[in-house]
Amino acid sequence: MNTDDSPPGAEAARPREGKASTAHTPIRRRAAFYVDGFNLYHSLDDMKQPHLKWLNLATLARLLVAGRPEEVVRVVFCTATRTDDPGRMLRHRAYLKALDSVGVTLLQGYFSKEPRNCRNCGHRWQHPTEKEGDTSLALAVLDDAHRDRYDIAYLVTADGDQAPTARMIRTGFRDKAIVTVAPPGRQHNFNIMRSCHRNASITTRAVESSLFPRAVPDGRGGVVMRPREYDPPPGWLPPNRRK
Numbered sequence: 722m723n724t725d726d727s728p729p730g731a732e733a734a735r736p737r738e739g740k741a742s743t744a745h746t747p748i749r750r751r752a753a754f755y756v757d758g759f760n761l762y763h764s765l766d767d768m769k770q771p772h773l774k775w776l777n778l779a780t781l782a783r784l785l786v787a788g789r790p791e792e793v794v795r796v797v798f799c800t801a802t803r804t805d806d807p808g809r810m811l812r813h814r815a816y817l818k819a820l821d822s823v824g825v826t827l828l829q830g831y832f833s834k835e836p837r838n839c840r841n842c843g844h845r846w847q848h849p850t851e852k853e854g855d856t857s858l859a860l861a862v863l864d865d866a867h868r869d870r871y872d873i874a875y876l877v878t879a880d881g882d883q884a885p886t887a888r889m890i891r892t893g894f895r896d897k898a899i900v901t902v903a904p905p906g907r908q909h910n911f912n913i914m915r916s917c918h919r920n921a922s923i924t925t926r927a928v929e930s931s932l933f934p935r936a937v938p939d940g941r942g943g944v945v946m947r948p949r950e951y952d953p954p955p956g957w958l959p960p961n962r963r964k
Contacts, residue, residue: 757878758800764904
């Protein structure tokens with residue numbers, strides 16, 4: 722697999738309109754992140770450290786491109802809010818407000834209840850199922866490619882349903898690169914990876930280094946307070962403050 726994220730035949734950096742490229746001022750490539758909120762949430766939930774869910778995706782994106790000739794110009798978060806659990810709903814709404822305050826684009830779907838039944842006992846129930854998330858993510862990646870909003874697309878998911886998205890960018894937009902990003906604790910999906918120029922993984926340390934503070938200015942004169950359930954455990958420190 723090609724580990725260089727420069728597409729074949731593409732320049733290492735493409736000048737932006739109104740900026741002159743010189744040997745002394747290399748142009749930074751535009752990076753855009755597309756986050757499968759459902760996939761990311763469950764990877765964080767499996768870590769059994771609730772404070773890591775108070776994650777600043779804009780900071781995380783910048784951390785993932787640190788040291789590369791790239792500039793994060795867009796972060797898109799595809800999600801849905803469950804309304805059948807008031808506590809979960811309020812926490813998620815607070816999180817969305819925090820993301821909005823740092824410029825993350827929010828694409829919201831919805832939950833629909835679908836009938837399920839147990840083959841062994843015959844019990845039936847209504848199971849909440851997320852809708853529109855996968856479609857919104859795929860359309861955002863493709864629409865932004867058409868609009869030339871990025872040079873490199875980072876696809877943050879381990880869901881193989883996004884393999885066609887990666888494949889279409891790889892084959893249909895020769896001047897762009899596609900990078901697959903595995904959420905923490907998840908393996909890369911092979912079907913996605915085979916169409917990407919390179920891969921990256923989100924480490925626990927990267928998550929710990931990218932958390933929102935307790936109070937997040939909302940940009941409108943107010944603040945978004947971290948839900949109590951997302952408070953770090955006593956004595957917890959971010960990586961840069963540990964001895």
